[in-house]
Amino acid sequence: MKGSLTAFPCYARLLANVVKQVDIPLIQESMIGGGLIGLASVALMLSQGRIAGISSITYRAIFPSVFELWSLFFIAGLVIGPLLLVTITDFEAPSFNGSWLSILVGGLFVGIGTRLGSGCTSGHGVCGIGRGSVRSLIATLTFMLFGVITVFLLGFLP
Amino acid sequence: MKIHASALLSGMIFGLGLAISGMTDPENIQGFLDITRDWRPHLALVMGSALVVSTLFFQFVVPRLKGPLFTASFLLPLTSVVDQKLIIGAVLFGVGWGISGLCPGPAVAGLAYLEPKILGFIVAMALGFKVADWLSAQMVPKQSEQQV
Numbered sequence: 001m002k003g004s005l006t007a008f009p010c011y012a013r014l015l016a017n018v019v020k021q022v023d024i025p026l027i028q029e030s031m032i033g034g035g036l037i038g039l040a041s042v043a044l045m046l047s048q049g050r051i052a053g054i055s056s057i058t059y060r061a062i063f064p065s066v067f068e069l070w071s072l073f074f075i076a077g078l079v080i081g082p083l084l085l086v087t088i089t090d091f092e093a094p095s096f097n098g099s100w101l102s103i104l105v106g107g108l109f110v111g112i113g114t115r116l117g118s119g120c121t122s123g124h125g126v127c128g129i130g131r132g133s134v135r136s137l138i139a140t141l142t143f144m145l146f147g148v149i150t151v152f153l154l155g156f157l158p
Numbered sequence: 159m160k161i162h163a164s165a166l167l168s169g170m171i172f173g174l175g176l177a178i179s180g181m182t183d184p185e186n187i188q189g190f191l192d193i194t195r196d197w198r199p200h201l202a203l204v205m206g207s208a209l210v211v212s213t214l215f216f217q218f219v220v221p222r223l224k225g226p227l228f229t230a231s232f233l234l235p236l237t238s239v240v241d242q243k244l245i246i247g248a249v250l251f252g253v254g255w256g257i258s259g260l261c262p263g264p265a266v267a268g269l270a271y272l273e274p275k276i277l278g279f280i281v282a283m284a285l286g287f288k289v290a291d292w293l294s295a296q297m298v299p300k301q302s303e304q305q306v
Contacts, residue, residue: 026180026200033179034204038211040172045215047164049226049233052172054263062284070165075266077169082177083270084170093271094183098258100278106258107265107279109250111286114262116293117247118237121261122172124248125205130212131234138240139248144191146252151191154256 041127044074053123054078055114113143160228173267179204182268184259191256243297247290254286 041052048070060071085091096103114120117139119128124143128136180186180200189198225231255261260268260279268276 027203030179030200030203031207033175033177033181034207035211036171036175036178037204038175038208038215040168040170040175041208041212042215042219043164043171044168045220045226045232046223047168047227048161048229049231051233051235052168054172054261054266058262058266058280058283059287063287070161073162073165074169074172077166077171078173078176078263078267079169079269080166081170081173081175081270082182082267085174085177086270091177093273094180094185094268096184096268096273096275098184098275100275102257103260103275103279104282106254106256106260107282108286108289109254109257110261110265110279111254111283111288112290112293113247113249113251113254113286114283115247115287115290117244117251118235120251120263121205121255122263126208126212127216128235130209131216132213133235133238135238135240135244139244142245142248143252143255146249147191147256148193148252150253150256151188152194155192155195 037122037126038130041122041130045127051123051127053119053127055110055120056118056123059115117143164228172263173270175208176264176267177270182264182271184264186259187261187264188256188259243294 044050044052050070052074057071057074060068061075064071082093086093098106110120117124119136119139121140121143124133124136124139129140176182181204186198186200189196190201192198220232223232251261258279260276262283265276265279265283269280
């Protein structure tokens with residue numbers, strides 16, 4: 001036990017070296033951004049007991065079955081966040097080079113899929129897996145696998 | 159009032175997280191899914207970091223709480239069945255995700271960039287929601303399942 005404790009700085013240095021070797025750009029941004037996404041899910045659950053599943057919240061905001069004003073507020077915040085970043089900081093908005101066809105077909109598939117499958121990257125991927133839901137883990141692995149297959153196949157298109 | 163303010167704040171933090179981590183850029187998403195060519199590992203890091211926070215919270219904090227701050231109880235999904243609908247849905251979502259490089263969160267957050275394609279994606283997605291509702295009605299005549 002004592003040995004493993006004194007060896008800790010060595011492990012830390014080893015880990016740091018591995019990270020440096022892999023040289024992932026934007027590693028800090030990824031971790032900070034990811035932490036914020038987790039924090040937002042915690043905030044929504046802690047304040048009003050709701051899962052931060054964006055597909056479901058977007059559905060509620062567009063097609064409200066009962067009066068669910070909170071979903072509109074969440075959606076507004078979701079847009080205001082990046083809007084602040086673009087206006088106040090020197091953050092550059094990404095470019096959208098995909099064709100209109102890929103955007104519309106993709107959007108249709110994402111809509112059908114997330115509604116049938118009861119969730120997306122946030123609801124299943126972050127909240128569901130965090131809750132220890134096997135259903136969400138299987139859904140996440142499935143959409144990741146098919147995302148990989150789709151991009152692999154699309155790569156052969158001219 | 160408190161419910162709406164906390165929903166707004168949660169949404170803002172979520173949107174900031176998506177933008178800062180580069181997840182609103184479709185190239186980072188497709189780059190992550192493109193494991194055989196020029197792989198971009200960001201998404202794994204982002205999701206991993208988010209999962210550390212959400213897992214600690216759901217596993218260790220939620221069980222010790224009586225309920226949320228401003229409402230009566232935690233609204234957690236009760237379904238645990240892995241059925242055909244879940245799998246077909248996840249497959250279709252994966253395909254759409256790969257084609258466009260967008261999923262619902264980054265798409266809605268991306269409205270901030272005033273990009274017409276993002277609006278087009280959301281309109282198509284809304285249409286997809288309705289198609290799925292119609293499909294569900296065909297698959298199982300009576301069901302009132304909630305989304306995660």
